[in-house]
Amino acid sequence: MSRVAHHTAEELADLKHRAPLLRLDGVTKTFPGVKALDDVSFDVRHGEVHALLGENGAGKSTLMKVLAGVHRANSGTIHLNGEPVEVNSPLEAKARGIVLVHQELSLAPELSVAENIFLGSLPTKRFGLVSWKRLNAAATHILDRLGVKFESYDRVGDLSIANQQMVEIARALVFTPKVVVFDEPTASLTDAEKVVLFDVIAGLKKEGTGIVYISHRMDEIFTLSDRITVLRDGQTRGTLNTRDTDEDGVTRLMIGRSLDKSARKAAPEPGPVALEVKGLSCGDLFRDISFSLRRGEVVGMYGLVGAGRTEIAETIFGLRAKDGGEIRIDGAPVDISGPPDAIRHGVALAPESRKEQGLVLGMNCRDNMSLSQLDAVSRGGWLDRGAEQAIYDEYAGRLSLKAPSWRTPVRNLSGGNQQKVVLGKWLGVKPRVLIVDEPTRGIDVGSKSEIHALIRRLAAEGIAVLVISSEMPEVLAVSDRILALYHGRLAREFAAADVTEDALVQAISGL
Ligand SMILES: Nc1ncnc2c1ncn2[C@@H]1O[C@H](COP(=O)(O)OP(=O)(O)OP(=O)(O)O)[C@@H](O)[C@H]1O
Ligand SMILES: [Mg+2]
Incomplete structure (x- = not known):
């Protein structure tokens, strides 16, 4: 288990002139009804961080699973240090020094x-x-x-x-691996853990390890990577030196257009208060939380991972018992002792962890979406398939879900598309109060702005929306008001119109 000695700068320079550490050539991979990879070539040099970028479903994870022996490609070759190799199982990959840190x-x-x-x-x-x-x-x-x-x-x-x-x-x-693939490793890490991970990556680089880094977070990609390869619909769109490009450049390669960053239209006057929380407390997790949500309004809840945001949402939804405080819906105090109570009162929660709480992986996309609303789709004890289909068609469309068909088991969707099914599932409830926890985790930049627009549209239809997020651009993009949380307490409340990034950072760091 001893680590190899660090290479000297000259040794590293020499390694970099030799054949690439890893080369994939002409990789094609089909699943029933899907050409996930179409003649993809890709290489990684010694001591390089090579970022792999692309929309949800572009084929990033599949390419890396071919490399790591999880999937067999239909065609294509793999060279390691210039030698052709076969990788027929994860164990064989590991034996050759190729390891994959899985997305799921x-x-x-x-x-x-x-x-x-x-x-x-x-x-x-x-x-x-x-x-x-x-x-x-x-x-x-x-x-x-x-x-x-x-x-x-x-x-x-x-x-x-x-x-x-x-x-x-x-x-x-x-x-001591030769090639390490990180597939969206930071999706659920705190900032401190990210720093540790980036240190680990820097250490691996120094040892000459080749690193593939998959992420939808542009800041990470531009901080860490030496080169960027963009995949689109299973094909390579280009490989660029990171220092020769910028976010807009890679976004255009990725989604075929620049992102529309135009300012959002002024929000209409919000309606009456739909949800009011007064003095809500739960052990050490959070104390004395008070806020209200109006119909037609999006409120952002911003804070570091661990500040108590998810726990507050879970308490409102009945997944956790409060030990103090009051919840009112449309002005009347309510007793929510479990999710069924919450749903009955028109409160929906799209949870942050899709695999743990949101989805039945073996079940198809349509049935997953209608799971939360069995009332709406059952008629006298029978499931109304027509109603289920209508819900699926509506939300698959609104969310630009990329799935071969409604019959596809959710397990076979890309990570980001699984997240869209979770969202669709709760949007379909047509709730009075919608709480979304990290709604765009793992979602590509293009779909992200679509989901933000969708959240705004839902509010305009009269829903009161609470968006929990640890991404400041997200909170700023969707919210009318922002609640800043610090260590289980409401540190400050801002109107979106006059919030500054500095003030937000200060509020969530307890300054
Ligand atoms: N086991 C599988 N069976 C069938 N289809 C699959 C399977 N795994 C992936 N796919 C399909 O292959 C395509 C590529 O998926 P992949 O998971 O590689 O995307 P990705 O680029 O990693 O996306 P994301 O950013 O959402 O993680 C998608 O259309 C997906 O539905
Ligand atoms: Mg993936």
Whole structure:
């Protein structure tokens, strides 16, 4: 498990002149009804961060799964250090030094952190018995490097999503890898964890490791990458040196146009108060939260990961019990002791973690969307397929869902398109109050602005919308008012018209 010695600058320069560390040529991959990759070529140099960019469903994860032996390509070749190689399984990929940090967490929740890190390669004693002492020591060594706050013997299922992501990253670092692929690694990380991850990437670079970095966050791509390759509809649109391009340049390659950043039209006068929260408290998670949401209004709830935003939403939706305070809907106090109560009162919550709370992966797209509204689609105990289909058609269209058909199991959609199904599912409830938690996590820049426009349109139709987000541009783009949260408390409230970025940053950092 020892790390290789760092290369000197000259050695690295020399490595860079040789054949690329990794080369994929003419990779084609079809799934039933979908050509996910069409003759894609791509290479990674020693000590390079190569960003892979493209819309949801463009084929990024599929290309990397071909590389990591998860999928068999229909055609195409892989060269490692100039030698042709076959990668027929994830284990074979790992043996060749190719590791993939998955976009969708792929951990075993029942096992410990250490077992997950070493899954498939547990250190054994004689007779094949697992050496727990060595296992935990080795895991702790890697976890220390990542500066995490959990232990090697903790059960993975008990960790937060962010910490599970860190375990997924730890797993990639076990056997001095040659190529590491990060598929949207920061989607659920806090800023502090991101800093650690970026340090890890810088360290890998110094050792000459080739890194593929997939993200929809342009700031990360421009901070980290040396080159950028853009995929569109399964084809390569070009590879650029990062320093020779900018966000607008790659966005045009990605979606075929520049983003419309025109100012949003002035909001109409909001209607009566739909939701009022007074002095809401829940243990150490948040205290004394008071705010109101009017019909026709979008309120942004902004704060760092861990500030209590999601917990507040979960309490309003009945997933958590409050230990103080009051919730009023349309002026009347309500008792919400579970999601069915919330839905009955017209409150919907699109949760932040699609896999854990939002979707049944084996079920098709249409049925997933109508899951939350069985009332609307059942007539006398029978499911009304026509009504289900109408809901699906409407929201698949409004969200530009990219799925081969309504019959496709959600599992087979790209990550961003899964997120769109979660949104569609809750929008279809036609709620009075809609809470969306990180609505565009994992969504590409083009669809992001479509979803922002959709949220504005829903408000204009009379819904009161609360948008929880850790992305400032998002909060600024959609909100009429912004609630800034710091450590479980409402630090400040701003009108969108006169908020500044500095003031927002100060409010959420407790300054
Ligand atoms: N296991 C599968 N079975 C069938 N189709 C699949 C499967 N995996 C991916 N696809 C399809 O292949 C295409 C490319 O998907 P992929 O996951 O590679 O997109 P992506 O670029 O990673 O998108 P995102 O940014 O949303 O993660 C999509 O149309 C997707 O629906
Ligand atoms: Mg993907």
